[in-house]
Amino acid sequence: MTVTPIKPWRATKRDILTQLIVIFLSLVAAYLIVANTGFEGRLPLVAFFGVFSICALALISGLQRGKEAAKDSFLAGAAYVGVFALLLPVVSILWTVVSRGTAAIYSGFFTTDMSQDPFSSPLTDGGIKHALIGTLWLITIALIISVPLGILTALYLTETKGPGSGLIRFLVQAMSGIPSIVAGLFIYSALISGTGRGFSGFMGALALSILMIPTVARTAEEVLKLVPPDLREAGLALGATQWKTVALVVLPAAKSGLVTAVILGVARIAGETAPLLFTTGGADATNLNPMDDNMGTIPFYIWKALIDGSPEAASRAWAGIFILMLAVLALFGTARYLSRSRTVR
Amino acid sequence: MTIADVERPNLAPTPRALVTKPRISDQIFRGIVALGGFSSLIILGLIAAYLFFRGYSILRSEGLSFITGYEWVSSINSDGTAGSEKSVYGVGAMLIGTLVTALIALVFGVPVAVFAALYLTFFAPVRIRNFLVSVVDLMAAFPSILFGLWGLYVLMEPGMYVAELLNKYLGWIPIFAVPVPVFLRSPFIAGLVLSVMIIPIITAISREIFAQTPLDRIQAAYALGASKWAMIKNVAFPYSYSGIVGGAMLGLGRAMGETVAVFTVLNILYQANFKILLGAGGNLASHIILKFGEASEEEIKALMAAGFVLFLLTLGVNMMANLIVSRTGRRGR
Numbered sequence: 001m002t003v004t005p006i007k008p009w010r011a012t013k014r015d016i017l018t019q020l021i022v023i024f025l026s027l028v029a030a031y032l033i034v035a036n037t038g039f040e041g042r043l044p045l046v047a048f049f050g051v052f053s054i055c056a057l058a059l060i061s062g063l064q065r066g067k068e069a070a071k072d073s074f075l076a077g078a079a080y081v082g083v084f085a086l087l088l089p090v091v092s093i094l095w096t097v098v099s100r101g102t103a104a105i106y107s108g109f110f111t112t113d114m115s116q117d118p119f120s121s122p123l124t125d126g127g128i129k130h131a132l133i134g135t136l137w138l139i140t141i142a143l144i145i146s147v148p149l150g151i152l153t154a155l156y157l158t159e160t161k162g163p164g165s166g167l168i169r170f171l172v173q174a175m176s177g178i179p180s181i182v183a184g185l186f187i188y189s190a191l192i193s194g195t196g197r198g199f200s201g202f203m204g205a206l207a208l209s210i211l212m213i214p215t216v217a218r219t220a221e222e223v224l225k226l227v228p229p230d231l232r233e234a235g236l237a238l239g240a241t242q243w244k245t246v247a248l249v250v251l252p253a254a255k256s257g258l259v260t261a262v263i264l265g266v267a268r269i270a271g272e273t274a275p276l277l278f279t280t281g282g283a284d285a286t287n288l289n290p291m292d293d294n295m296g297t298i299p300f301y302i303w304k305a306l307i308d309g310s311p312e313a314a315s316r317a318w319a320g321i322f323i324l325m326l327a328v329l330a331l332f333g334t335a336r337y338l339s340r341s342r343t344v345r
Numbered sequence: 346m347t348i349a350d351v352e353r354p355n356l357a358p359t360p361r362a363l364v365t366k367p368r369i370s371d372q373i374f375r376g377i378v379a380l381g382g383f384s385s386l387i388i389l390g391l392i393a394a395y396l397f398f399r400g401y402s403i404l405r406s407e408g409l410s411f412i413t414g415y416e417w418v419s420s421i422n423s424d425g426t427a428g429s430e431k432s433v434y435g436v437g438a439m440l441i442g443t444l445v446t447a448l449i450a451l452v453f454g455v456p457v458a459v460f461a462a463l464y465l466t467f468f469a470p471v472r473i474r475n476f477l478v479s480v481v482d483l484m485a486a487f488p489s490i491l492f493g494l495w496g497l498y499v500l501m502e503p504g505m506y507v508a509e510l511l512n513k514y515l516g517w518i519p520i521f522a523v524p525v526p527v528f529l530r531s532p533f534i535a536g537l538v539l540s541v542m543i544i545p546i547i548t549a550i551s552r553e554i555f556a557q558t559p560l561d562r563i564q565a566a567y568a569l570g571a572s573k574w575a576m577i578k579n580v581a582f583p584y585s586y587s588g589i590v591g592g593a594m595l596g597l598g599r600a601m602g603e604t605v606a607v608f609t610v611l612n613i614l615y616q617a618n619f620k621i622l623l624g625a626g627g628n629l630a631s632h633i634i635l636k637f638g639e640a641s642e643e644e645i646k647a648l649m650a651a652g653f654v655l656f657l658l659t660l661g662v663n664m665m666a667n668l669i670v671s672r673t674g675r676r677g678r
Contacts, residue, residue, distance in 0.1 A: 043503050045674055072572040079468050079593045082460025083477065088546060089541045092485050093495050100498075152381020160378050170667065171384045176593065177663035178392070178656065179602025180489075181630045185652040189399040193645065210388055217385070240366070243374035264486075271488020274604040277634060306497075306609060314498075321491050332483050 101322025150216025184275030201282030223257030400650025449536025
């Protein structure tokens with residue numbers, strides 16, 4: 001005969017039934033109030049339902065188990081409401097992007113640019129070829145600049161631990177908080193304004209690099225910290241120089257994590273709009289040369305469509321966001337997958 | 346002299362200094378790494394230097410009234426040269442707008458984020474927690490123009506509904522009064538959008554801080570018969586209070602520097618608007634975007650100066666926030 005342990009802290013069936021009834025009653029009460037007073041729509045219904053059910057549940061547990069239980073139940077209710085309020089915008093945003101984002105996408109969307117068509121033209125004309133090419137160029141150049149700098153910063157903080165690493169760590173953290181518009185203004189003031197050089201994709205990539213370096217550096221530092229010190233000591237004990245230990249032992253050991261850091265950096269900059277407004281010029285025609293002349297990008301495409309204001313332009317803006325979100329989601333999924341395989345091993 | 350003195354002439358031995366120099370390859374390696382490591386210092390220095398240098402003439406001629414002034418008038422002739430009237434540059438009204446929208450964002454964002462973090466740390470099952478943590482990370486990576494579009498097309502309507510209710514029942518409080526019933530594109534709604542943008546940051550940091558509460562104290566509280574409420578109130582919350590403040594300040598920094606979302610949602614007008622439900626206002630960043638397109642050379646300089654002010658403001662808030670968070674974090678280990 002086996003003895004099953006009792007778990008007195010678990011809610012009994014009777015408790016759960018009571019709670020369900022209370023929740024149902026508060027839904028009914030919320031509905032009645034919304035139906036019979038001046039409040040209209042789903043928003044007040046949800047608000048009343050939330051307040052009523054939290055208070056009613058707290059009241060019930062208060063009556064059953066006393067004041068402390070009522071407080072406890074109230075806190076649990078508030079925590080559930082908090083996480084609901086956190087998820088509501090996410091779901092709403094994703095839903096809006098999916099439901100509105102596909103209207104402007106047609107067979108030629110990726111193979112034409114906007115040089116022949118204004119943003120208010122019918123949705124069967126024009127596309128985002130120029131913006132896709134521009135965004136890919138910008139991301140490529142930003143990668144070339146910020147990946148070495150970001151990883152070197154992380155190496156400085158974890159491997160060589162040179163003078164002032166505390167200060168550098170602090171500054172990298174602060175740098176990840178500077179507004180994106182400041183990065184754009186800086187590139188404009190330093191390299192474009194008064195120099196005779198015009199807007200170009202390269203300038204935009206420089207501005208994006210400023211935003212990408214801290215993301216790469218911080219994530220890479222976390223990853224390098226996870227490499228066991230034994231590996232470094234083993235490398236040094238075998239007579240390798242520090243440079244060889246880092247290049248042949250530490251970096252390969254942290255490879256997937258470093259890729260994650262780079263991916264998160266790309267996700268950070270892919271949708272940045274404000275710095276590009278000061279640096280790229282935002283062309284409507286396809287421009288294959290990032291070093292010269294205005295260059296269109298997906299965020300700038302969305303921005304132009306937004307400023308235009310016509311319904312067709314709005315559909316184009318949502319389509320641009322849809323493409324951008326697909327990219328961000330794919331990047332994020334890859335990063336998640338890579339970091340998972342690291343922790344499993 | 347006793348024997349002990351002879352055998353232990355120095356009670357606190359100093360570590361022997363390394364006499365061998367690192368090899369050439371290591372010296373080069375360390376040099377390159379140090380160069381990369383100091384890149385962030387160099388970039389931050391260059392940003393401050395260039396923005397200050399370009400905006401210096403305006404900062405000098407306007408003096409303190411650049412910060413406190415309520416007027417932004419750029420007088421230019423049709424050919425782009427400076428006009429006969431005197432141009433006045435003061436970002437006071439936009440600084441107020443920056444603070445107002447960011448504070449509204451905090452008022453809505455902090456409670457939601459803290460309660461969500463409480464749920465994630467102390468209530469959620471492990472699987473749900475891991476999933477929700479990824480959702481929060483993903484939300485932090487949403488581009489800001491997406492929040493702007495969503496705020497304009499989706500959040501505007503419920504936001505206006507709440508604004509009308511606030512005005513109807515709390516209109517006797519000056520900040521909820523409106524001279525004309527225009528609720529569209531108000532600082533209130535911009536603040537709501539900003540709050541959605543900063544919730545993931547504050548949630549992530551609060552969750553990390555809550556998770557650092559020492560387990561032995563949590564279990565001690567439970568062993569003494571505490572309920573979850575009592576444990577959180579007496580153990581977890583006092584422990585993480587300053588970290589949450591730091592997280593909220595990081596959110597404040599992001600909200601103050603936000604450009605595109607505010608520009609999209611808010612009806613940008615150059616005025617100090619304390620009546621948060623009225624559809625007019627702006628913040629420093631959106632003001633820079635608005636004026637940049639058709640600015641004269643002199644006004645560009647003024648915009649650089651405004652960018653410098655914004656840079657210092659957000660950098661200061663961020664540094665303070667990071668100090669607070671890291672101090673809480675260290676105590677947790």
